[in-house]
Amino acid sequence: MARAFLGDRWLPRVLAVGAAIAIPWIIPQRYFLRVADLALVYAVLALGLQLLLGSAGQLSLGQAAFYGTGAYTSALLITKLRVPVEVAFLAGAVVAAVLAVTLVPITRLRGNELAVATLGFGVIIHAVILNEEWLTEGPLGVMRIPPFRLGPLVFDTESRFYYAALAVVLLVYGGFRRLAHSRFGRALEAIRQNEDAARTSGIHPVVYKSKVFVVTAFTAGIGGVLFAHLNGYLNPNDFTLTESINILMMVVVGGLQSLEGAVVGAIVLVFASEYLRAFKEYRMIIYGALLILFMIFGMEGLRGLPRLAARGVGRIFSRGPRPQAERSGRG
Amino acid sequence: MAETPLLLAQGVGKRFGGLNALDGVSLAVASSEIHGLIGPNGAGKTTLVNLLSGLLAPSAGSIRFQGEEVAGRPAHVLARRGIRRTFQTLRIFPEMTVIGNVAVGYHIHTRAEVFDALLRTPRARREEAEVRARAQEAVDFAGLDVDPHMPAGALAYGQQRLLEIARAIVADPRLLLLDEPAAGMNPSECEHLLCLIRRLRQRGMALLIIEHRMDLIMEACHRITVLNYGRSLAEGTPEEIQANPAVIEAYLGKSNRAGA
Numbered sequence: 001m002a003r004a005f006l007g008d009r010w011l012p013r014v015l016a017v018g019a020a021i022a023i024p025w026i027i028p029q030r031y032f033l034r035v036a037d038l039a040l041v042y043a044v045l046a047l048g049l050q051l052l053l054g055s056a057g058q059l060s061l062g063q064a065a066f067y068g069t070g071a072y073t074s075a076l077l078i079t080k081l082r083v084p085v086e087v088a089f090l091a092g093a094v095v096a097a098v099l100a101v102t103l104v105p106i107t108r109l110r111g112n113e114l115a116v117a118t119l120g121f122g123v124i125i126h127a128v129i130l131n132e133e134w135l136t137e138g139p140l141g142v143m144r145i146p147p148f149r150l151g152p153l154v155f156d157t158e159s160r161f162y163y164a165a166l167a168v169v170l171l172v173y174g175g176f177r178r179l180a181h182s183r184f185g186r187a188l189e190a191i192r193q194n195e196d197a198a199r200t201s202g203i204h205p206v207v208y209k210s211k212v213f214v215v216t217a218f219t220a221g222i223g224g225v226l227f228a229h230l231n232g233y234l235n236p237n238d239f240t241l242t243e244s245i246n247i248l249m250m251v252v253v254g255g256l257q258s259l260e261g262a263v264v265g266a267i268v269l270v271f272a273s274e275y276l277r278a279f280k281e282y283r284m285i286i287y288g289a290l291l292i293l294f295m296i297f298g299m300e301g302l303r304g305l306p307r308l309a310a311r312g313v314g315r316i317f318s319r320g321p322r323p324q325a326e327r328s329g330r331g
Numbered sequence: 332m333a334e335t336p337l338l339l340a341q342g343v344g345k346r347f348g349g350l351n352a353l354d355g356v357s358l359a360v361a362s363s364e365i366h367g368l369i370g371p372n373g374a375g376k377t378t379l380v381n382l383l384s385g386l387l388a389p390s391a392g393s394i395r396f397q398g399e400e401v402a403g404r405p406a407h408v409l410a411r412r413g414i415r416r417t418f419q420t421l422r423i424f425p426e427m428t429v430i431g432n433v434a435v436g437y438h439i440h441t442r443a444e445v446f447d448a449l450l451r452t453p454r455a456r457r458e459e460a461e462v463r464a465r466a467q468e469a470v471d472f473a474g475l476d477v478d479p480h481m482p483a484g485a486l487a488y489g490q491q492r493l494l495e496i497a498r499a500i501v502a503d504p505r506l507l508l509l510d511e512p513a514a515g516m517n518p519s520e521c522e523h524l525l526c527l528i529r530r531l532r533q534r535g536m537a538l539l540i541i542e543h544r545m546d547l548i549m550e551a552c553h554r555i556t557v558l559n560y561g562r563s564l565a566e567g568t569p570e571e572i573q574a575n576p577a578v579i580e581a582y583l584g585k586s587n588r589a590g591a
Contacts, residue, residue: 175449182448182455183441183462190424190435197422200384201498202410202439215445257426 013260020166024159033158035274040165041226042266046250047172048219050262053251055185056212057192058107059115062122063247066096066217068129068239070224075142075234076135085149089225096221099125100213107209110195122244130236141235148229155229165226169263172219176259179215188212249287252294254302264302335398337362337537338383338506343392343402345378352378353561355392360506360537365528367548367569368541370558371581376541377419379558380508383539384416385409397505411439413505417495417512419541425484429475429494432483433466436498440465469501470494472530474523489520493527500531507531509540513547525551549573557581 024033045067052058074092077083083091106117129136136142147156148164155164179185187208190198195205228234246269254265269287276283336359345353353375360366368376381387383394385406394402401409415436424432441462447455470479475493477486483494492512499507509528513521521544528538528551542548548555549569557564557572559581565572572578 178451179445179448183438183443183458184445184448186427186431186435187438189427189431190438193424193426194422196386196406197418197424197498198435199406200386200410200416201436202407202502203435204405204407211445 016260017170021163024162028159030158033162035271037158037161037165037230038227038274039267039270040162040169041223041230042247042250042270043169043263044165044172044223044226045220045247046254046262046266047169047176047259048216048223049247049251050254050256050259051176051179051188051219052212052216053248054257054259054262055180055192056188056209058209058212059111059248060118060213060216061115061241061244061248062118062120062125063216063220064239064241064243065118065122065125066100066220067224067227067243067247068125068236069096069099069217070221071228071234071239072129072136072142072224073221074225075145075228078146079142079144085146085229086151089148089222092225092228093218093221096224097214097218100217101210103213104206104210107206107213119241119244122241126236126240129239136236139236141233142228143233145228145232145234147232148226161230165230168222168226172222173259173263180259184208184211249291253290261302268302334361336360337364337397338539339393339395340379340383341393341395343379343382343394344390345375345382345387346390351561353382353389356558356561356563358539358556358563358566360539362505362537363532363535364554365532365538365540365552367552367555368539368558369543369545369548369555369572370564373560374558375561376558377510378561380416380510380539380541383409384414384508410502410504413503414508415499415502415504415506416508417492417499417510419510419514421488421491421495423483423486423491423494423498425482427483428480429470429477429483429486430463430466430479432494433469433497433501434462436469436501437462437465440502465501466497469497472500472534473497474527489516492516492524496527500534500536503534504536507536507538509538509542511541511543513542513544521547 023036027033045063049060049063052060070092073095074088077088077091078085103118103121106114109117130138132138147154148161149155150164155161187198187203190201190203191205191208199205227238250265250269251262252265253269254261254263272286273283276286279286338358338360340356340358343353343356344351356375356379358368358379368379370376378387382389385401385404385408388403392402393400396409396412396414401412424435427435441458443452443455443458446452467479473493473496475490475497477490483491486494492515496509496512513524516524525547528540532538540548540552552569554567555569555572556566557575557578564581565575565578567575
């Protein structure tokens, strides 16, 4: 049972979770933990996009729309209508998911067309957040968002929030792993790897693309709610196209089709952008260069680094013209 | 023909822009018949299979399957009705395992959805066990003797062709469309394929086979339809087709002169 849940190669995962739990004790600095909190929020967002892009092969350039919807829904319910934090948490995710249902017509689109359509969607949602002051407070933003809580547990410090966010990341990760190994995940994979073959096998791509959009939006909504509580303040400019691209970069840098990669990508990019603040102007250049490099070295991102390194070392020792063992490297 | 055929296409046409890929083609496939579809390159065979499997919608004509009009119905609907196919240019799911590929073909017989997967409901477990068993059975039936957990992309070419067949038959379709199943196969694999085609018919399927290897077509098929330039040229038993002057002129004659 435990093995079924953890799957093969469970040891690295157990060690990673153990390390994640220990971190607030090892490095108790508030600033560091705040960045770690943010990294976990982005890990949720990156996991959501990984399901959409990595499994189903659908590119969304509008993740910030769902992310922002979750954040604003929960924050406004709490600050304006005094809705309990726990209820607002669910509501944020559900409203983001419902919003995704309106995208069902565009899931008929393929590839680039779909990406551009989601881009337009993101722009619309940002415009609504920015301009509909009666609803969203407009450019002023939403202030005084209370900390996240679950019954008597209040996650009001950096390390407390850290554990709440870590629990959410683990839940989403575990859930997505189950999805990936289910009938649903198989259908998504089939659509990504060959849509015609999936169709002639009885799979209706529009249905599955719609469903995966909804699951992704729900997840992004959760990420948004967490962000609202972490930050305590929401501004429309937290949810622009740049944000959507940011999430996309985490997935690509971490490695497509890898849930672990999405988490690692989020952690690496959040810490990089925080600790590279000194080089603010160069940050985007470094990002861009990273992205290009990862595209050149295949779609495996950071996940592929050990293999790339091994190949490089092998090349040095063999001195042959080209290594032949490219395929065998995959466990 | 007294009995209603399983598949009856009448006056089927398909235009791509100004080009008539198919024009007034008719075809009848009886239940548990092995039907050949031949013709020179560019005759419109694959286009016809794309219409019959729902990947393309016809511009004209009627396609009746089990007595019901299905022209223009999408591919996933026809797959559910019992029309399955393989592709001339292989379309496996290369990153999935062998068994995973075949499991996709069984999709329509299972129901588990997102919540079943998240909660690992009894239904999801029961279905997964059923899917694996059925997929393995189809793999065995197709004679694909490989590790079921290896990635499909690592299979040899001929094995990938058998994998496509396994995926297409796992849900026990009524009609199986094979688009050049023997392409790239060596003589012993061809022999195996012929045997498999006959066993599939015994299992209760009708087959429509596009193939360039005349020996295989003449050996396997009960009836043959010949297409030329997007039109039906002839229809009949292998003997009739081989004796038909129009066919010899358009197809066999030409290849006889050019080839062997």
